[in-house]
Amino acid sequence: MSPVREKCCSDVLLPLLFLLIFSLFSPSSPLPPLLFFFLLLLLGCPPSPLHLLFLSSSSPLPLLFLSSSSPLSQDNSIAHIDFNACAGHEWESFLSAMERGGATVNDGGDQIFSSVDENQNVMDDPNRKQQPLEVDQQEILKRMLETSGLLEDGTLLPSNPVTLRSKAGGKQQAWHVDLQRGLLIALVSGTFLLYKNAAGKAFRISLKAGEGVAFGPECVHAGAGYVKDNMRVHVYLLKEGEVQTIDTGDITPFKETETQDKLPMFTPLPFNGGM
């Protein structure tokens, strides 16, 4: 092996080069790094154990790049989180705190918009209300979000956490975007979120207790209608300095074909699914 090739294949430079290339591609795809290693073999530089360390999903180093693959880094992305699995202790504490709070769908609170009339005036729904979480509930929620990785090492902050309360018979919302990252957490199974993909196709997402769905600021969605009382938690995830907007973005009434009972089910990719 020539001195040049020995230098090229050093255990320091090649891993660095690999990491650079790795970071330029989507970490969810193993193809670019695999191609790189095949290239090494073609050049007569078989990967050393150190190189393979970087390819291993158990290596902590590729995790450095997972922040760029976060579902919330894309404006219209959407991701599923199982808090039972990734923050089980905090989830149990949070659920206990919510139960101690004793909130019910019959409590007061602010009405949430439901649809728009023919003049694009927003109409609130008396069967759909929200109320801020109590301080202790907010603190436990923040710990749960930190543990689950949703706050991206402090890059994001939970903002305006509320319980959303729908009475039986509450109608589905009009399609809209929130213009900020959001997270819906199911306190009970049978919690739904309606969602449109980039192609404009509508779906219904079903959540069990302890599951959540996080979505980007341009993700088209709508609160579901409920045939029985439902209480869930919603929180915005803002970057530092980002101001929460009350603008609900583009609002589009449902078409007949988009009535939620007719929508196919959709399961978002797991949060950090590229790991």
Ligand SMILES: [Fe+2]
């Ligand atoms: Fe929304």
